[in-house]
Amino acid sequence: MTTPATLVMLRFAEPKDDVAPSDELGALYDLQVDAGLSLPPVVSACTGFGRQFSNGSGLDAVDVVPGSSLATRDVTVQAILSWDFVGQNTYGSHGTIVARGKGNAAAEYVSYAVSLRVVNYALQIGELRFWWQDNAGVVHEQLGGQFVVPAAGYVMLTAVRHWVSTTAVELRYYVGDQLIGEFLSADGDIGGGTTGTFTVGTRYVAGVAGKFFVGVLDQLRVLNYELSAEEIAATWDRIARLQPRGYRAIRDLLPPGAPISNDPASRIQKLLRIAGHAIGYAAAQVENIRHNLMPDRAYGPALDQWEGCVGEAPKASDTVVVRRRRVLGHLRQHAGASPPGIAAATADLLALAPSQVQVLAFDQTIRDDFSNGLRSELWFADPAANWTINAGALRVQALAADVITFDGTTRKWYTCQTAAPGGGGFPLAPLADGRGVHMFAKLTPTLLPNHAEVGIFFYDWAHGNALLLGLRDAGGVYQVVTEGFRAWVSQGVVVQAVSALVPHWLHLSQQLGGGAIGFGLSHYSAAWSTTSQLAGYTLSGDIQHSTTFQYAGMYCRMTGALAGNVDAAFDDVILRCPFAPRPFRWYVLRDPTLPGTPDLTAAHAALQRIKHAHTTATVITTKSLLADTPNSGADRGPCGAIT
């Protein structure tokens, strides 16, 4: 980022015509008059002396250090002047205040220029506008801010250019403290060379001066950064209100009837003005701090400090408004990182309106009634063809000829499983803490032939541990059964009850406590109901099984050759893991179908700064884990399965 600096400051304070105007900062050699042009004479102006420009007059100079007045990106041009509107209209062309470059060669391409235009003479409408040349020398006139030109007096004009990209440039224009125009330009290709000429009061086309400014130029400065509205307003407030009030304050201190002249041009009154304006200047600095210290209006070094305090470093292309918004977003978080604060902090980085930022946070329970289909971000169906959505439920089907054995040694069953909510993600991360896990599901068997079994299960694939609760057909008898596997070895089938081919609500859970039963083991219980989800449950006896598992889900298997096709449906699944860390993981989803070019890396970095230390936050562009897909978040844990 360019260090903010004033490039040129011309006060035109020289008392005589033949004393060359000089740049207060020394960036330019003294301004000269080109052959064929006339020297604008010194006149009394607003802040002191000024120069009276007219048709045929102009000044120019080159940089002492080449490039010191060049600005090909951000730039602000500010001037105090009295525009001779009638004279400009009579002259019949635009009036150039300043142009950096003479335009006739690459080194002289105009990197910035500001001019005045008579828009509507009858209505006294004038316009302040930027223009510049691109790197091919093509002139790009910009839309300008229009204003009613006052009948007399001096105005402070400010033209601000903020370069965003090669296709986006923000332009703002002010008169005094009033914003008179704001535009977005596509002309981000800006030319100019270090050895270009700085011209005042005229511009050159093919080596010929023209577009002369008609009026008095009192002061002119050029800055290499975007001057904020607050800063401009503070300057205008000082010049137009506080300094005159300081002068009045000094006069009010004088005893009534003091034998001094009241003539503003008298020596004593001029001395009083000096003191009064000094007071006004000091008051303006105080007022500026009072108004613009807080981050919602801060600019310049104050905004830099705010950004340093909250750790929100700006991008070079960020506007002052964007930078403030990000700081405010950081400061406004409360009760956790609040959605409005997150939106404020990340919207611009994600190239979204704040209302389009989606903040996703979760509790320790996964619920799915399959009304939104079989969501790939939640469920892994294997084989996919045998798990379908039908009538708002998850349907599993198997043909009589299918071999779907699961006996520990052979593992060809059909499963639809998810990472348990205690786990970080599916299928990469292990279970973090699955204590006290519960799983509910409604099972509706339609076709359940002999040797077929459908149900729910917990699964530790890595260690060969599984715990099953299901309904099976054993020679025409429907049984509720449980079976545990440890290291792929069955611990025995337990027939919990004889039931019927009716809907079953199944509940498998791990109990907390219950006494020590050996390393890595916990107490489990199974329950089932044929009444409803909420009533009529029968509870099994204690089941001792390994503590850890990664997956939970639904299964379909056979215990012998299937006597026919299998058809069953699962619905209203609830999976709750009370010790899961899922609530501490939250996400900002950037919908990739929306327009714009997001800076995902910067947005992710912003989240890391504003998130609470005990949470993990990630910017994602999909709710599904898509490993090795750029920007899926898969490379920044936690991965995937965030529903």
Add this chain to the structure above:
Amino acid sequence: MPPVGFFGSSTGVYSSAGGTEIFLVPQSSRENDVLLAIVVQPSASPITAPAGWTLLASDALGAPISQTCYLFRRLVAAAEPAQHVFAVGMALAPQPVGLLLQYRSVDNTAAIVAHGLTAITPTSVNFAAPSIVLAHYSDLVLLVYFALSAGGLTPTFTLPAGTTQRGPTVYGGGGAGGTLAIAEYLKEAIGATGALQAVCTATNTGLAAQYGVQASPTLLAPSIVPDVAGAIGLPSIGV
């Protein structure tokens, strides 16, 4: 604060099953911006705009092109929704097409200054938007050009010289819909704008329209009239 400033756009998406035309709010929108939505659809089907939108104009055409061109306006709120859903009717053919334009410095309370629309019969490639009379030097002229697709081909426009296209060219309903292009013209004078003619790639049926939209008032520049020269002017430090 003329002239008005264009900042962004979004293309309407028609849902045949839902009967809606949905516009996403441009990401650059901020409070007090003005959104203008232009929708062209079969005239038999009225449009119901969501809350907060004001209908500025609706111009219906009879045969040979039974289309209506709607112009709506809305002031962007502090908590602006992410999208706006217009109820346009289900299973329309040809499908509606629309474009949402985001402006600053458009007067949000003024009535439309003038509007004029004409049907284009398939005898010429010239789509001439009829002249309107502007009341203010700063009025914004929006030019709307729409052509129905014919023979599975999607027409495009060459817009009039001196105008600036705003937003992308919108193609609705594949080969069975139409093409919508919108341009902006700043005349900077009161009075008649004259007919402004776009050239279509084919002699399609369509419409051409001009809408005069009023800009915010021009501000009087605050000034200093010094009795005696001498003051601390532009700052080299501080403000």
